Amino acid sequence: MARYTLKRLIMMIPILFGITIISFAVIHLAPGEPTDLATSLNPDVTPEAKEKMRKLYGLDKPVHVQYYNWIKRIVVLDFGNSFAPDRRPVIDKIKETIPITISINILSILLIMAVAIPIGIYSATHQNSFFDKAATVFVFIGFAVPTFWLALLMMRWFGIQLEWLPISGVKSVMYDYLSPMGKVWDVAKHLLMPVVLSAFGGLAGLSRYMRSNMLEVIRQDYITTARAKGLPERVVIYKHAMRNALMPVITILGLSVPGLIGGSVIFESIFSIYGMGRLFYASVLSRDYPVVMGILVIGAVLTLIGNLLADVSYGLTDPRIRRG
C-alpha cells in the first residue's frame, strides 16, 4: 500500500508541472497585459511610462523566460507579488480570501445534506405521494431559477421589506462595537442568505439522487428479508437501506471538495463577499498573472490530493485496485 501511495505521489509531480505550463501559456495567450489596464486611455500616461512598467514587471522578456522565473520561485513556495498596483504578496491575497469561501461552501454542503437526504428518503418511501410530487416541482424550480435573480428577490424581501436580514457583506458596519455574542449573531445573520442560496441549486440535485438510490435499494432482496423478519419499518429504512443508499451520495460530495476553494463569482459578487471566486475573477480580468497562477496551482494541488485520497481509500477497501 505504501508503495502504491508513493508511486501516486511521484506521479503527481509531472502532472502538476503540466498543469502549470498549460495554465501559464493560456493566460498569456489571452490578449492584453496587466499594464494595459493600468495605463491605457489615460492622457497623463505616456507610452514611455507604460514601457517602463512592463520592464518593472518583467513583461518585456519572452514568455518562456517569464515561466522559468516563475517556476524558479514557485519551487521554494514563493508565489511572488501581485501585478495589481498594491503589489502585495499573492499568498497574502489568497490567505485573506480562502477562509470565507471554504466556510460558506462547507456550511452549504452541510445544509444540502441536512435537507436533501431526508427529502430524498421521504420521497422514495412515499413514492408518488403529494410530497413526492411537490418535491419534484421544487427540484425543477431549483434547477431552473437563475440564482442571482433569486438572490435579489430574497434580498429585497428579507432585507428591505421585512428588515430581518442584512443584504450584503459578512459583517455589519458597526461590527467592532458589538459584544462577542452579538458578533456571532451578526455573522450568522449575514451568512444565512448566501449559504441558503448557494445550497439551493445543489439541494435539488442531491435530493433527487438520494431518492433514486433509495428507490433502488428498497427493492433489493435484503430489504425484503429485513421486512419479512418483522423489523419495524423505521429500522428497515434508516438502518439497513439508508446506509447503502448513502454510499454513492458521499462519493458525489467527495468529488465536490475541489469546488470548495473555487468559490462562486456570482455569490461573492452579489453578496459583496470577498472570497476566492471574486479574487480569481478580478485577477483574470486585470491579467494579474501571479495571482491567477497562484490560485490555479493551489487549486490543482488540492484537486490532486483529493484524488489521491479517494484512490487510496478505494485501495484500502478494494484490494484489486492496489494490485492493479
Add this chain to the structure above:
Amino acid sequence: MKRALIYVLISMTLLVFSCGREDSPAGIDKNGDISSKNETTTETITVIESRDYEVKKGDSLWDISEEIYKDAERWTSILSLNPQIKDPDLIYPGQKIKIEVEVTKTVEKKVDGGVTKHYGDAIIIGSIGDASNLIPMLASDSASHEVAGFIYNGLVKYDKDYNIVGDLASSWEISKDNLTFIFHLRDDVKWQDGKPFTAADVMFTYKLMIDEKTPTAYAGKYLLVKEAKAPDPYTFTVTYSEPLAPALISWGALQPLPKHILEGVDITKSELARKPLGTGPYKFIEWKTGEKIVLTSNHDYFEGRPYIDRIIYRIIPDTATMFLELKAGGVDWMGLSPIQYERQTDDESFKKSFKKYEYLADAYSYLGFNLDNPKFKDKRVRKAISYAIDKQEIIDVVLLGLGEIATGPYKPGTWQYNPNVERYDYDLKKAKELLKEAGWEDTDGDGLVDKDGVPFEFTIITNQGNDLRAKSAEIIQKRLAEVGITVKIRIIEWAAFLSEFVSTRNYEAMILGWNILQDPDLFNVWHSSETGPDELNHVNFRNDEVDRLLEEGRRVFDQEERKKYYFRIQEILADEAPYVFLYVPDALPVVHARFHGIEPAPAGISYNFNEWYVPEGMMKYTNLK
C-alpha cells in the same frame, strides 16, 4: 405584602428606565457643538461680484463706483472693467460696462434651516471597486484616487467653479516668461503624525515621481520640469523649458508624501500603500480588502476639522446589490443609473430619506471612425453618418433623457465650450445627399448604398460591461440602416478590446468615451504626433491647423486668449467629424437626507464635503470610538 412587592417592582422598573433614558443618546459628541441652538452669528466675507452698468450722462468712473457699491457695506477694489477702459474720461453715455468688483460684506452666518452644525456621525459611501494602493502616484484606479483624495492634498486644487485655488500652497507666482512657478506653501500644515509639512516633502515627492524605479504611470508632465528647487521650507519653485498652460494644475495631482517616513524606503514596499499618512482632512483607520476602508476626521486639519467624523467606503461589486443596500440603509451615498434615478426612486418614502442630484458629468461618449480606413476617408461620409444618427433619441432611450447632446470634446457651460459649432441634427435627407455626393448610392435597388458594386457596411466595436454603449450601438445600427448602411456590432472584453483593437487600430468604428478634464489641453488625443500604437489619437486624426492650435494653446496662460484657440479647434473638429459626438451624460448621485450642507455646483457635490454635517437629532452612528 403582595401589594408592597408589586410597588417595589414597579418603582424599580421605573428607576431602570429612567437611568436608561439618561444614557440613551449614547456617545453623542457634546463637545462637538460649535454654537448653541437657534443662534445666528455674523461674519465678514469678501466676494467677487460681476455687475452690469450703463453709463449715464455726466458720469465719471468715480460716480459709477459709488453707484455700484451703494448696496455693499464696504468695497475693496475694482478688479476689472469690460471693455477695458484705459482713460477714465473715455466713457460715453449709453455705454454698457461689466465691472468685476471685490466687495466685503457682513453676512449672517448660514445655519441650515435653523439647525446648528454638529460634529459626528459617519457616512457610508458605496464603491463598485476596491482601492488598490493608497500611494496616489502608484494607483491607477479611480477608487484609490477617491480615497487618497481625503487623505492627501495637492499644492493647488479646483474650487466649486473650477477655478484653480491654493491647497497646500497659499499662493503662487508665475514668471513673466511663463516658465517658472513659485509656490508659497502654507506654514500651518502638519502631517497626520504631527510632523510639520515643508517644501522638502514636495521636493522629495517630485523626485520620487520622476525616479526611474518608481512604477508610476503619471511621471510624464513632471519630466518636463527642467529644474525644481526648495529655497526655503515654505517655497517650492519649478522651471520648465517651454511654457505649458496645464502645468499649474498638474501640481494639484502631485500629492506630497511624507519624506520623514519614506526616505530610504523602496516605495513599492512601503507601508503607506496600505496605511497612508497625509496632510488631508481624513486619517486612515483600517482597510479590509474587498470589504471596506475606514477613515476618521483629522481634528488638526489646517482648514478646520470636518464635521462628519467617519467615512466608510463599502465595496459592493454589484450595482443592484448596492442599490438594495442604499434602500436598506447600508449605504448613504452612491451614483445612480438612469433607470434607478428615473423609475426606481420615484416613490415618496425614497424621496423622504434621500436627496437625488443631477448635473452634467465630466465625460462624453462618441462614435469614432478609423480615419485610415478607406470607407471613412471622405469627410462627407462621416458627416452623412453624423446626420443619420439621432443623438437625442440615444439620450432619450439609453439615458432616459438624463444627458445632453455633445457637440465637441468639452462640457456645455464651461468657458472652453464653443456653443456655435456646426451641429448635426437628425436629418435623413441631408445624410442621403451627402452619401450620394461621396459616391455611395443604391444602384441595385436592394435598399443598401454601394460604391463600385461594394455595399457600405462596417463594424462598430465597443467594450463589454458598458450597457449604455451597447444600446447606443444598436440604435445607431437601426438609424444607419435607414440610409442604407449595414452596421455590425461586436462587444469585446476590456483588456482584449484595448490591446487587440484600440492600440493596434484594428477596427472600423468604435463607441467609447472620454473623461472631460478641466484644462482644455487635448494634445494627446488630437495631435497628429499621437497616432502611434498605444497613443491616444486612436482615430488617426491629422490636421495641420489643429496641430498648430494645440501646440500654441498650451503655451498661452490667459484664459480669454486660450479660449480662441480651443474655440477654433472645436469648429474644425465639428467640420471634420472624426467622431460623432454622442452625449454628455448626467451624474446622478444620491445622498441620505440626514446629510446637510450639500450645495451642488459646476464641480459636483463633493467639493465641500468637509462642510457637510448631520443635525444632532438625525445622527445615525453615535457611538463611534
